[in-house]
Amino acid sequence: MKKSEARALVATLAAAFPRQQVPQVTFDVYTAELVDLDAGVTEQAVSGLRRSSRWFPTIAEIREAVAELQLDAPGPMEAYAEAVHIAKEGRHPLVQKAKLMCGDDWYWREAPTGVSRKAFLAAYAEVKAQALGEIVQPALTGVKQRELERGVK
Numbered sequence: 001m002k003k004s005e006a007r008a009l010v011a012t013l014a015a016a017f018p019r020q021q022v023p024q025v026t027f028d029v030y031t032a033e034l035v036d037l038d039a040g041v042t043e044q045a046v047s048g049l050r051r052s053s054r055w056f057p058t059i060a061e062i063r064e065a066v067a068e069l070q071l072d073a074p075g076p077m078e079a080y081a082e083a084v085h086i087a088k089e090g091r092h093p094l095v096q097k098a099k100l101m102c103g104d105d106w107y108w109r110e111a112p113t114g115v116s117r118k119a120f121l122a123a124y125a126e127v128k129a130q131a132l133g134e135i136v137q138p139a140l141t142g143v144k145q146r147e148l149e150r151g152v153k
Helices: 003-016 024-034 039-052 059-071 076-085 093-102 105-110 113-136 142-152
Strands: none
Touching: 003 024, 003 039, 024 059, 039 059, 059 113, 076 093, 076 113, 093 113
């Protein structure tokens, strides 16, 4: 998103939480940390946070809300139902990955339901957490890393 869009979103947060003092340096830090996100998704996430948060959200909370929207992943039990009942082509990619972590089709036909569900839910939680983490804190590109190194020196 553009820097101006990020600043506008931070301004809406400041307006929504009037008890929170938001100094200029905080505006600048939030803006810098949000510009790499998609504007539309971030606006949607910030809107949800304005309605659901009791306190001014942290940068991490905003990025997590954006990541949740971008992943559009089902909840744990919905994911399990998808793993069991929906053909491979119709499954969310995280559901498919978690199912493969639990074993091949034989495992899913032969394992007791409780065992397969428990294993799947653990695998799904791990896969989803990893995917969220990659969005919340993406790996630095070579250019970004060099910029940071120059700033430190």
